[in-house]
Amino acid sequence: MKSSWKTFKAHPMSLVFFILVCAGVILTVGILFLVVAFVLIRGVPYLTPDLFALEYTSENCSMLPAIVSTIEMVGISLLVAVPLGVFCAIYLVEYAGKGNKLVKLIRVTTETLSGIPSIVYGLFGMLLFVRALGWGYSLLAGSFTVAIMILPLIIRSTEEALKAVDDSYREGSFGLGAGKLRTVFVIVLPSAMNGILAGIILAIGRVIGETAALMYTAGTVAAYPKSVFDSSRTLSLHMYSLSREGMHMNEAAATGVVLLIVVFLLNSFASFVAKKLKSKT
Amino acid sequence: MAVKFSVSNLDLYYGDFQALKNINIRMNENEVTAFIGPSGCGKSTLLKSLNRMNDLVEGCKITGTVLLDNVDIYKNMEITELRKNVGMVFQKPNPFPMSIYDNIAYGPRTHGIKRKSQLDEIVETSLKQASIWEEVKDRLKKSALGLSGGQQQRLCIARALAVKPEVILMDEPTSALDPISTMKIEELCFDLKKEYTIIIVTHNMQQATRISDKTAFFLHGEIVEFGETGQIFAMPKDKRTEDYITGRFG
Ligand SMILES: Nc1ncnc2c1ncn2[C@@H]1O[C@H](COP(=O)(O)OP(=O)(O)O)[C@@H](O)[C@H]1O
Ligand SMILES: [Mg+2]
Numbered sequence: 001m002k003s004s005w006k007t008f009k010a011h012p013m014s015l016v017f018f019i020l021v022c023a024g025v026i027l028t029v030g031i032l033f034l035v036v037a038f039v040l041i042r043g044v045p046y047l048t049p050d051l052f053a054l055e056y057t058s059e060n061c062s063m064l065p066a067i068v069s070t071i072e073m074v075g076i077s078l079l080v081a082v083p084l085g086v087f088c089a090i091y092l093v094e095y096a097g098k099g100n101k102l103v104k105l106i107r108v109t110t111e112t113l114s115g116i117p118s119i120v121y122g123l124f125g126m127l128l129f130v131r132a133l134g135w136g137y138s139l140l141a142g143s144f145t146v147a148i149m150i151l152p153l154i155i156r157s158t159e160e161a162l163k164a165v166d167d168s169y170r171e172g173s174f175g176l177g178a179g180k181l182r183t184v185f186v187i188v189l190p191s192a193m194n195g196i197l198a199g200i201i202l203a204i205g206r207v208i209g210e211t212a213a214l215m216y217t218a219g220t221v222a223a224y225p226k227s228v229f230d231s232s233r234t235l236s237l238h239m240y241s242l243s244r245e246g247m248h249m250n251e252a253a254a255t256g257v258v259l260l261i262v263v264f265l266l267n268s269f270a271s272f273v274a275k276k277l278k279s280k281t
Numbered sequence: 282m283a284v285k286f287s288v289s290n291l292d293l294y295y296g297d298f299q300a301l302k303n304i305n306i307r308m309n310e311n312e313v314t315a316f317i318g319p320s321g322c323g324k325s326t327l328l329k330s331l332n333r334m335n336d337l338v339e340g341c342k343i344t345g346t347v348l349l350d351n352v353d354i355y356k357n358m359e360i361t362e363l364r365k366n367v368g369m370v371f372q373k374p375n376p377f378p379m380s381i382y383d384n385i386a387y388g389p390r391t392h393g394i395k396r397k398s399q400l401d402e403i404v405e406t407s408l409k410q411a412s413i414w415e416e417v418k419d420r421l422k423k424s425a426l427g428l429s430g431g432q433q434q435r436l437c438i439a440r441a442l443a444v445k446p447e448v449i450l451m452d453e454p455t456s457a458l459d460p461i462s463t464m465k466i467e468e469l470c471f472d473l474k475k476e477y478t479i480i481i482v483t484h485n486m487q488q489a490t491r492i493s494d495k496t497a498f499f500l501h502g503e504i505v506e507f508g509e510t511g512q513i514f515a516m517p518k519d520k521r522t523e524d525y526i527t528g529r530f531g
Pocket of ligand 1: 320327
């Protein structure tokens with residue numbers, strides 16, 4: 001810092017730049033801090049045991065059913081999207097040749113899909129799953145809709161993870177007479193697991209945070225879904241419903257705290273898994 | 282001595298670029314054959330065509346014949362069978378990110394060996410053959426990536442030996458290693474040639490004189506001269522070979 005004063009005198013522009021950089025950092029951290037602080041201050045005082053009552057009533061506004069259906073929603077959508085996305089990425093990276101037309105098509109499709117606003121997915125899900133397939137507003141329709149929504153993310157992150165695997169591993173495996181299938185599943189996939197998991201966790205975050213696409217497909221019933229064909233609302237949608245009704249702003253804020261904690265835990269878990277895997281290899 | 286590999290009229294193209302031109306060479310059983318020559322002259326390319334690793338390269342075309350024990354490896358041999366018989370050790374040590382044991386057992390498992398006792402035995406003999414057993418016997422379950430570079434390379438040699446090949450191809454196996462590790466690997470080549478046929482690419486001419494019986498000098502995709510290592514280095518027949526080994530060359 002001492003020498004930098006001299007630099008600043010000689011080059012006044014660099015001082016301006018330095019201030020801009022500092023301002024950027026302070027603003028970013030500050031805003032983040034403000035958001036978290038606001039949610040906590042506004043919500044923590046209303047985190048009553050009532051909010052975690054076993055059954056939802058319009059008095060207690062329990063979020064337990066919403067937590068359960070969030071978990072189910074995440075589970076089903078991953079069950080659909082992860083195998084599909086991972087296999088698709090394996091095909092793209094390991095099997096398809098360069099300049100393959102299908103690869104280009106899939107790439108354009110996934111890029112386009114990832115740019116579409118989620119409410120459009122919601123509309124699509126409603127037309128296909130809710131109406132055409134007759135699943136009604138349901139956990140299943142919602143899960144399939146968000147599964148399609150997170151598919152590009154999973155394909156993309158798996159693709160990147162596979163590409164990052166050193167080619168010398170593949171060569172080593174082929175050199176021992178192993179075929180493509182064995183090489184991909186025994187050597188390449190485990191090495192790419194880190195990146196794939198990171199993508200999956202990002203995807204979980206998107207499912208948990210999704211509201212627009214689910215309003216049209218999963219509906220907003222606040223009870224536990226008895227089957228996958230029952231309507232049920234996730235935590236985010238629960239929070240949205242509470243605040244939209246205008247009478248439960250405090251409960252909505254408390255739900256916000258829980259969402260924040262869930263996301264925080266998820267991220268910590270992600271970096272924990274990443275570290276675990278790294279130290280193992 | 283019996284001929285192991287016999288390459289005739291081999292031309293190899295990467296797309297439009299001809300990387301090998303009319304290669305004719307025979308490599309004998311239980312000998313070390315060295316490929317020398319400046320970078321980019323096609324040494325690795327020829328080595329890789331001996332176990333068809335070039336098949337992985339898109340746009341690679343090969344004409345001519347390569348016979349292994351008189352069988353055409355491009356026409357009459359399964360690729361798994363070929364690679365089981367012709368093992369490869371790469372320039373950069375490339376142990377898999379798994380345990381030392383699993384690294385060695387990977388090849389045998391690939392070829393259908395499942396019995397634990399049999400795998401145990403293969404792991405031990407391969408590691409002993411690659412003279413690394415003493416260093417790793419107490420840490421077989423530990424990750425192979427924790428080994429030093431020289432140990433990793435000997436592990437890779439052990440891994441190649443574990444499928445019981447007849448030929449071992451080595452592409453500049455010591456170029457990333459320190460002098461002591463290099464010496465260990467050179468000694469290893471010397472021991473291994475009693476049972477195997479070894480073909481080694483090297484940048485280091487001293488290395489070629491130390492370990493090889495025959496030497497092939499490559500230039501611009503052609504073999505300029507091939508013969509007894511002693512003769513190549515003492516009395517090269519071709520002016521270009523002489524220029525290269527006396528260091529008057531890139
Ligand atoms: N996969 C490839 N695609 C295109 N050209 C290649 C490829 N591999 C090698 N080459 C080219 O072929 C020539 C010979 O390469 P290589 O056999 O690796 O040389 P060396 O091992 O003798 O240094 C070089 O000109 C190189 O650029
Ligand atoms: Mg080379």
